[in-house]
Amino acid sequence: MSDRIAKYYPLIPVYSVYLALFLIGKNVPGMWQLIAMLAFYSAIGQAFNIFLGMTGYVDFGYVAFMGVGTYGMALSISHLYHVEWLGVWVVLIGFLLAAVMSTILSILVGAVALRLRGAYFAIATIGVNEGFRYLIEGARIWGGSEGIIFYGQLAQAVGRKTASILSTFWADIFVFVIAGVAAFITLFYMKGKIGYALTALREDEDAAKVMGIHVTKYKIIAFITSASLAGLIGASAWGLKVTNVFPPEVFEIHYTIECIIIVLLGGAGTLLGPVVGGLIYGLSKYWLTVIIPGFQLLIFAPIILIVIIAFPEGVIGVLARRYRGTPLGKFIA
Amino acid sequence: MAINEVYLEIDAGERIGIVGPNGSGKTTLFNLISGVFFPEQGSIYFEGKDITRMPPYKRAPMGIGRTFQIPRPFGSATVRENVAVGAMFGTLGSQVGVREALEIADRYVELVGLQEHRNKPAGGLTPIEKKLTEVARSLAMHPKLLLMDEAMAGMHPKDIDNMVDFLKRIAEQESISIVAMVEHIMRAVVGLVQRVVVLHQGSKLVDAPTRDALKDPRVVEVYLGHPPEEHAC
Numbered sequence: 001m002s003d004r005i006a007k008y009y010p011l012i013p014v015y016s017v018y019l020a021l022f023l024i025g026k027n028v029p030g031m032w033q034l035i036a037m038l039a040f041y042s043a044i045g046q047a048f049n050i051f052l053g054m055t056g057y058v059d060f061g062y063v064a065f066m067g068v069g070t071y072g073m074a075l076s077i078s079h080l081y082h083v084e085w086l087g088v089w090v091v092l093i094g095f096l097l098a099a100v101m102s103t104i105l106s107i108l109v110g111a112v113a114l115r116l117r118g119a120y121f122a123i124a125t126i127g128v129n130e131g132f133r134y135l136i137e138g139a140r141i142w143g144g145s146e147g148i149i150f151y152g153q154l155a156q157a158v159g160r161k162t163a164s165i166l167s168t169f170w171a172d173i174f175v176f177v178i179a180g181v182a183a184f185i186t187l188f189y190m191k192g193k194i195g196y197a198l199t200a201l202r203e204d205e206d207a208a209k210v211m212g213i214h215v216t217k218y219k220i221i222a223f224i225t226s227a228s229l230a231g232l233i234g235a236s237a238w239g240l241k242v243t244n245v246f247p248p249e250v251f252e253i254h255y256t257i258e259c260i261i262i263v264l265l266g267g268a269g270t271l272l273g274p275v276v277g278g279l280i281y282g283l284s285k286y287w288l289t290v291i292i293p294g295f296q297l298l299i300f301a302p303i304i305l306i307v308i309i310a311f312p313e314g315v316i317g318v319l320a321r322r323y324r325g326t327p328l329g330k331f332i333a
Numbered sequence: 334m335a336i337n338e339v340y341l342e343i344d345a346g347e348r349i350g351i352v353g354p355n356g357s358g359k360t361t362l363f364n365l366i367s368g369v370f371f372p373e374q375g376s377i378y379f380e381g382k383d384i385t386r387m388p389p390y391k392r393a394p395m396g397i398g399r400t401f402q403i404p405r406p407f408g409s410a411t412v413r414e415n416v417a418v419g420a421m422f423g424t425l426g427s428q429v430g431v432r433e434a435l436e437i438a439d440r441y442v443e444l445v446g447l448q449e450h451r452n453k454p455a456g457g458l459t460p461i462e463k464k465l466t467e468v469a470r471s472l473a474m475h476p477k478l479l480l481m482d483e484a485m486a487g488m489h490p491k492d493i494d495n496m497v498d499f500l501k502r503i504a505e506q507e508s509i510s511i512v513a514m515v516e517h518i519m520r521a522v523v524g525l526v527q528r529v530v531v532l533h534q535g536s537k538l539v540d541a542p543t544r545d546a547l548k549d550p551r552v553v554e555v556y557l558g559h560p561p562e563e564h565a566c
């Protein structure tokens with residue numbers, strides 16, 4: 001019995017970080033935007049980690065799932081705002097649509113691209129992201145390159161005051177919630193058969209197959225999970241918060257790169273890693289922008305290079321190894 | 334190296350040695366049985382079922398286990414976790430949860446004598462320990478047929494004897510058929526297997542009980558080339 005509870009100990013530091021962030025943001029004036037950004041980076045790190053960290057496959061088109069999720073929220077609000085009895089539930093439908101759309105896209109992409117390995121997979125996924133963006137723009141789907149601007153409709157659906165609170169406060173809270181859910185799913189996978197299967201296929205895919213592991217099935221499970229969480233984050237942090245969506249902004253490959261950096265900094269395949277990675281990345285990006293605006297990337301690139309060469313396992317990867325078997329080790333995963 | 338018209342029947346609980354020089358098709362044979370490749374012609378039956386084109390992940394739960402010549406443990410996972418993977422996805426697969434799999438793993442880790450290393454990542458082990466991890470992992474699958482690729486290469490003769498005794502005992506207890514691929518360690522062949530199949534350039538050259546096979550002049554020729562007197566050098 002105590003084993004069953006001990007299994008969830010590693011969630012304690014994760015949730016403590018999120019709680020601390022929330023309390024700081026809520027109580028220190030002027031901090032909320034920074035806190036929201038940190039939560040966003042930790043959340044996308046966690047969502048991406050379920051695929052990148054656990055399978056070892058790099059998906060450069062990852063941001064497409066966030067983009068599609070953003071569209072899910074935009075479409076829900078811009079199409080259903082006049083259905084009066086829906087009220088605030090239009091936001092819930094937005095989240096559902098975001099999850100469904102990103103799941104469908106991940107199944108389509110996964111069924112084809114996950115048959116490829118290594119660099120081939122990575123390249124194929126870049127194509128998906130760019131292709132999807134140009135499909136929306138070229139075929140003029142969902143407003144084409146003019147995008148969807150839906151603050152007015154949101155206000156009409158839920159009232160001006162609620163709309164303002166939704167986009168300035170609740171959108172960020174939802175990111176916290178999604179991050180918390182992502183952490184729980186990550187741990188659930190890590191401790192379950194699926195985690196063992198994913199570790200095996202990450203380390204040696206052919207040996208894993210011969211051991212009886214249906215590698216494609218497990219890769220697709222991780223891929224869909226990761227993609228649907230990304231869709232939800234997009235729906236909240238880019239949809240509900242920004243209340244407009246333009247293809248070049250949400251299919252921007254830059255965000256995928258940030259996800260990869262966050263996961264690698266913190267420790268790929270670990271639970272706490274992407275949270276810590278998100279904090280380190282978000283904070284240093286913020287401070288570098290303040291101290292030397294315009295040069296932050298120039299400074300940041302070599303720092304990341306050094307960290308990744310010196311600690312390929314990431315911050316938490318190193319800590320988890322050092323404290324394995326000690327009482328503290330129970331909390332680090 | 335391709336193999337050509339090799340007919341091979343393995344009885345339940347039988348231990349066979351596959352012998353042959355480099356490039357004789359031993360690894361190809363293993364890859365065909367475990368499903369890494371599919372044959373262009375011919376068929377493979379396991380317990381009366383045609384598995385010729387069955388993907389490998391379905392063969393393992395039926396009872397076909399395998400170890401690799403160069404051990405391939407899952408490096409970042411601990412020894413115990415590696416062995417648990419075998420229990421989780423082998424023949425017991427659907428009935429075994431993570432907790433039971435780890436218990437099974439502990440048993441096999443102890444059987445191969447790695448209990449001190451059980452919480453170490455397998456990637457940091459010595460080659461021999463990696464090999465033992467792999468043996469434990471494949472045994473934890475509770476296979477009916479175990480394909481062992483050079484399981485004892487690089488081992489000390491005394492360790493080979495121990496390994497042979499261990500494999501014989503466990504194969505008899507759990508009625509596992511073993512097909513051991515052996516390149517040069519005759520000590521292992523003689524001790525472990527009841528029958529020897531000699532492959533040469535992809536074809537079956539000899540298939541006979543161990544003692545007879547090792548005395549067969551064709552086997553001597555395959556291994557040593559022509560008798561020494563013809564090579565006056």
